[in-house]
Amino acid sequence: MNALYHVLGAKQFxxxxxxxxxxxxQEMELVVRHGGTGRFSTKIMSTLFFEASTRTRFxxxxxMHRLGGRVIGTENASQFSSTIKGETxxxxxxxxxxxxxxxxxxxxxxxxxxRAAAVSSVPVINAGDGSGEHPTQALLDLYTIQKExxxxxxxxxxxxxxxxxxxxxxSLSYLLANYSDIHIYFIAPDNVVxxxxxxxxxxxxxxSYQETTDLVExxxxxxxxxxxxxxxxxxxxxxxxxxxxxxxxxxxxxxxxMKENAMILHPLPRAGEIDPEVDMDPRAAYFRQAQNGxxxxxxxxxxxxxx
Amino acid sequence: MNALYHVLGAKQFxxxxxxxxxxxxQEMELVVRHGGTGRFSTKIMSTLFFEASTRTRFxxxxxMHRLGGRVIGTENASQFSSTIKGETxxxxxxxxxxxxxxxxxxxxxxxxxxRAAAVSSVPVINAGDGSGEHPTQALLDLYTIQKExxxxxxxxxxxxxxxxxxxxxxSLSYLLANYSDIHIYFIAPDNVVxxxxxxxxxxxxxxSYQETTDLVExxxxxxxxxxxxxxxxxxxxxxxxxxxxxxxxxxxxxxxxMKENAMILHPLPRAGEIDPEVDMDPRAAYFRQAQNGxxxxxxxxxxxxxx
Amino acid sequence: MNALYHVLGAKQFxxxxxxxxxxxxQEMELVVRHGGTGRFSTKIMSTLFFEASTRTRFxxxxxMHRLGGRVIGTENASQFSSTIKGETxxxxxxxxxxxxxxxxxxxxxxxxxxRAAAVSSVPVINAGDGSGEHPTQALLDLYTIQKExxxxxxxxxxxxxxxxxxxxxxSLSYLLANYSDIHIYFIAPDNVVxxxxxxxxxxxxxxSYQETTDLVExxxxxxxxxxxxxxxxxxxxxxxxxxxxxxxxxxxxxxxxMKENAMILHPLPRAGEIDPEVDMDPRAAYFRQAQNGxxxxxxxxxxxxxx
Numbered sequence: 051m052n053a054l055y056h057v058l059g060a061k062q063f064x065x066x067x068x069x070x071x072x073x074x075x076q077e078m079e080l081v082v083r084h085g086g087t088g089r090f091s092t093k094i095m096s097t098l099f100f101e102a103s104t105r106t107r108f109x110x111x112x113x114m115h116r117l118g119g120r121v122i123g124t125e126n127a128s129q130f131s132s133t134i135k136g137e138t139x140x141x142x143x144x145x146x147x148x149x150x151x152x153x154x155x156x157x158x159x160x161x162x163x164x165r166a167a168a169v170s171s172v173p174v175i176n177a178g179d180g181s182g183e184h185p186t187q188a189l190l191d192l193y194t195i196q197k198e199x200x201x202x203x204x205x206x207x208x209x210x211x212x213x214x215x216x217x218x219x220x221s222l223s224y225l226l227a228n229y230s231d232i233h234i235y236f237i238a239p240d241n242v243v244x245x246x247x248x249x250x251x252x253x254x255x256x257x258s259y260q261e262t263t264d265l266v267e268x269x270x271x272x273x274x275x276x277x278x279x280x281x282x283x284x285x286x287x288x289x290x291x292x293x294x295x296x297x298x299x300x301x302x303x304x305x306x307x308m309k310e311n312a313m314i315l316h317p318l319p320r321a322g323e324i325d326p327e328v329d330m331d332p333r334a335a336y337f338r339q340a341q342n343g344x345x346x347x348x349x350x351x352x353x354x355x356x357x
Numbered sequence: 358m359n360a361l362y363h364v365l366g367a368k369q370f371x372x373x374x375x376x377x378x379x380x381x382x383q384e385m386e387l388v389v390r391h392g393g394t395g396r397f398s399t400k401i402m403s404t405l406f407f408e409a410s411t412r413t414r415f416x417x418x419x420x421m422h423r424l425g426g427r428v429i430g431t432e433n434a435s436q437f438s439s440t441i442k443g444e445t446x447x448x449x450x451x452x453x454x455x456x457x458x459x460x461x462x463x464x465x466x467x468x469x470x471x472r473a474a475a476v477s478s479v480p481v482i483n484a485g486d487g488s489g490e491h492p493t494q495a496l497l498d499l500y501t502i503q504k505e506x507x508x509x510x511x512x513x514x515x516x517x518x519x520x521x522x523x524x525x526x527x528s529l530s531y532l533l534a535n536y537s538d539i540h541i542y543f544i545a546p547d548n549v550v551x552x553x554x555x556x557x558x559x560x561x562x563x564x565s566y567q568e569t570t571d572l573v574e575x576x577x578x579x580x581x582x583x584x585x586x587x588x589x590x591x592x593x594x595x596x597x598x599x600x601x602x603x604x605x606x607x608x609x610x611x612x613x614x615m616k617e618n619a620m621i622l623h624p625l626p627r628a629g630e631i632d633p634e635v636d637m638d639p640r641a642a643y644f645r646q647a648q649n650g651x652x653x654x655x656x657x658x659x660x661x662x663x664x
Numbered sequence: 665m666n667a668l669y670h671v672l673g674a675k676q677f678x679x680x681x682x683x684x685x686x687x688x689x690q691e692m693e694l695v696v697r698h699g700g701t702g703r704f705s706t707k708i709m710s711t712l713f714f715e716a717s718t719r720t721r722f723x724x725x726x727x728m729h730r731l732g733g734r735v736i737g738t739e740n741a742s743q744f745s746s747t748i749k750g751e752t753x754x755x756x757x758x759x760x761x762x763x764x765x766x767x768x769x770x771x772x773x774x775x776x777x778x779r780a781a782a783v784s785s786v787p788v789i790n791a792g793d794g795s796g797e798h799p800t801q802a803l804l805d806l807y808t809i810q811k812e813x814x815x816x817x818x819x820x821x822x823x824x825x826x827x828x829x830x831x832x833x834x835s836l837s838y839l840l841a842n843y844s845d846i847h848i849y850f851i852a853p854d855n856v857v858x859x860x861x862x863x864x865x866x867x868x869x870x871x872s873y874q875e876t877t878d879l880v881e882x883x884x885x886x887x888x889x890x891x892x893x894x895x896x897x898x899x900x901x902x903x904x905x906x907x908x909x910x911x912x913x914x915x916x917x918x919x920x921x922m923k924e925n926a927m928i929l930h931p932l933p934r935a936g937e938i939d940p941e942v943d944m945d946p947r948a949a950y951f952r953q954a955q956n957g958x959x960x961x962x963x964x965x966x967x968x969x970x971x
Binding site: 085086102104107109115121125126319321337340344 | 427429431433448453
């Protein structure tokens with residue numbers, strides 16, 4: 051058996067693979083526009099979500115259907131599967147991998163996708179493992195930047211919001227280390243700042259970054275604003291949460307400080323941190339970004355099925 | 358972009374559209390008998406049920422499969438989707454509509470389907486919005502009448518049960534206003550009578566109707582009996598519920614008063630308001646009616662996908 | 665209408681049918697290896713799970729997809745369907761059978777599949793009815809034995825664990841009555857021994873069996889070890905459960921007493937009653953057994969759809 055191509059974390063990708071994936075995603079846009087392909091009509095993808103995420107699951111399932119494939123899935127694997135009878139994740143994966151050609155898994159535990167890949171007889175795609183990683187989200191974020199700017203090298207990127215638990219922020223930071231002359235601004239409330247481990251990785255890779263609290267100042271020079279949602283449960287009181295959540299909102303006022311060709315991204319769902327009045331501005335790229343998730347995931351699925 | 362054809366409420370249908378849909382549904386019976394069609398093999402339908410309804414969902418999904426299409430779905434969108442993270446319905450629809458060619462939605466809030474249609478990039482079919490409407494149910498009810506009587510004009514139709522909250526009763530009343538010489542009997546327990554708004558609509562459209570409490574008397578002259586389920590939670594005490602629920606039951610005794618070619622319909626599920634001993638009577642059309650739901654929904658899906 | 669071929673319980677199978685099914689399952693292995701078939705591309709299978717079982721549902725759905733078919737399903741029929749509105753199982757089945765060509769049903773009540781089959785217009789496969797039966801599990805257990813031993817006649821089979829509530833043990837016992845020179849060992853904690861009804865059936869069919877508590881002694885002579893999970897809720901105290909659950913564990917030590925070509929089966933999930941250190945031993949057949957479920961279920965589905 052050849053080695054399987056799993057998608058487990060952002061650090062596994064080098065520049066060449068990223069370039070290939072983005073080229074493939076671009077082709078997938080054409081495939082979808084022309085009615086999809088029947089290429090993988092004999093393939094079955096399992097979506098095994100131990101934690102529900104309708105949006106992410108739909109995105110993967112739509113991608114597989116556009117590629118002509120078939121899907122079997124569950125969105126409450128934790129509550130209903132044999133897990134509650136005491137089965138290990140490894141046993142579950144050993145069996146499910148015999149019923150499908152690809153497993154897309156979301157789990158609550160960091161490292162779960164890696165454990166699954168270790169025993170699976172088919173490729174595993176990590177669709178989020180707790181506060182760990184969510185590599186296809188970071189890939190589609192980056193694809194959106196590449197697609198709209200035509201390049202990634204040299205961009206200044208502001209990451210805003212919950213930088214401690216926001217796994218897409220970590221994954222995106224790792225991916226950016228593949229590019230030249232990147233500068234990252236980390237802007238977060240005090241109790242959810244970017245972790246040391248991420249900064250250490252960027253240091254090793256010689257990526258320039260700075261932590262700051264002045265969003266207005268950053269607004270003037272950043273090319274990309276990556277806004278994220280702040281979760282209430284990270285704060286000890288409603289009062290503290292309100293203070294943090296209200297601090298870094300992207301609204302019409304902030305738009306006025308931004309460069310004309312800036313880009314606003316958000317992994318979504320949002321809950322107030324981007325004012326809906328921003329939606330109509332051409333710099334608001336978050337719905338296009340969600341759409342790009344389809345094409346990028348088609349590219350990732352293809353890579354897993356043919357490699 | 359052309360205007361999309363959404364199915365949101367019964368009032369949107371005129372006589373010509375109804376005739377076309379019923380003709381199409383009749384053709385769909387043949388399509389199914391001959392093994393379905395591959396016509397929409399590149400199309401994806403999303404079933405987004407914020408409130409579970411296995412029967413309705415299965416009916417739509419079967420219809421899409423018989424048309425050769427593909428389905429991605431969730432039956433607990435409310436509990437598990439990004440909704441619980443505070444996302445608006447509008448944001449959800451903006452994204453899901455990028456992953457599919459058609460959205461079938463059930464929601465708990467009146468007007469939700471309309472809100473979805475306003476931001477969707479693909480057609481939206483309302484599969485029930487709270488106590489609002491459930492237009493495809495009313496369409497299949499009417500299709501069943503048309504199919505079995507060969508006509509709708511001139512029929513006398515008794516609507517029985519919960520006429521306040523029974524959304525299919527409202528939708529069916531609106532549809533009937535497209536036909537000539539209709540007479541409607543409304544028969545309901547005191548606290549769940551037909552709303553003023555429905556009566557006003559019928560008045561405007563010059564549809565003849567009357568409210569009555571004597572089911573036996575109506576039994577002698579009505580052509581169609583549209584029985585509905587009474588929900589326990591509408592009553593303040595078990596005692597009151599029992600009195601209301603037991604008042605208008607269709608059983609073998611009532612059958613004796615009915616015309617020989619009368620027709621008994623029910624949107625199902627039933628819970629005692631039609632005695633199972635009635636099932637064997639040829640006038641019991643409710644299971645045929647459920648089957649017609651498949652054909653009618655195939656016709657509706659086709660209309661949305663090609664219009 | 666011809667009689668439909670339902671799969672309701674193990675007693676319905678005779679030796680000829682079993683031979684045919686196992687031959688068909690063997691062919692299905694080839695079908696899967698060559699990318700599946702489009703044979704049933706116009707057929708729809710409903711998976712109606714009133715009790716969740718991701719593994720069993722995935723196995724059936726994968727089987728249907730490998731046969732080219734389509735699937736509509738629910739894994740929480742009890743919680744969400746019209747059942748909670750008071751609908752009878754019979755009404756549900758009458759309607760669902762109009763939307764699909766085959767129903768696979770799991771239910772909490774003994775006899776539910778039989779009740780469904782009585783009113784269904786399409787074949788029904790029992791995927792577990794409470795503590796009743798789970799015939800396709802028993803079929804795949806037996807298929808695994810046939811496939812790996814090349815025969816079933818003359819084998820000595822040890823059934824271990826919860827023999828009272830373990831429905832697969834009962835179903836497998838009934839199936840074994842079709843073969844010659846079988847000897848069964850029943851090994852169970854005191855409060856979950858094999859029921860009289862099963863023993864009576866074996867007596868009628870002249871199947872040799874014995875109840876014993878000495879697993880080490882049995883280990884020396886049995887060909888097949890059918891291990892099952894013991895459920896905590898069957899015991900009055902944690903202490904009693906621990907005593908029972910810990911009594912008959914298959915571990916490396918027991919392996920040393922077993923014959924060289926013995927076979928260890930388990931319907932899975934397991935929860936400690938087979939030590940993971942056994943997994944690497946070639947006699948551990950339980951993951952191959954789970955994989956065989958796919959092929960066997962393809963054979964069963966084919967039989968239901970063409971008979």
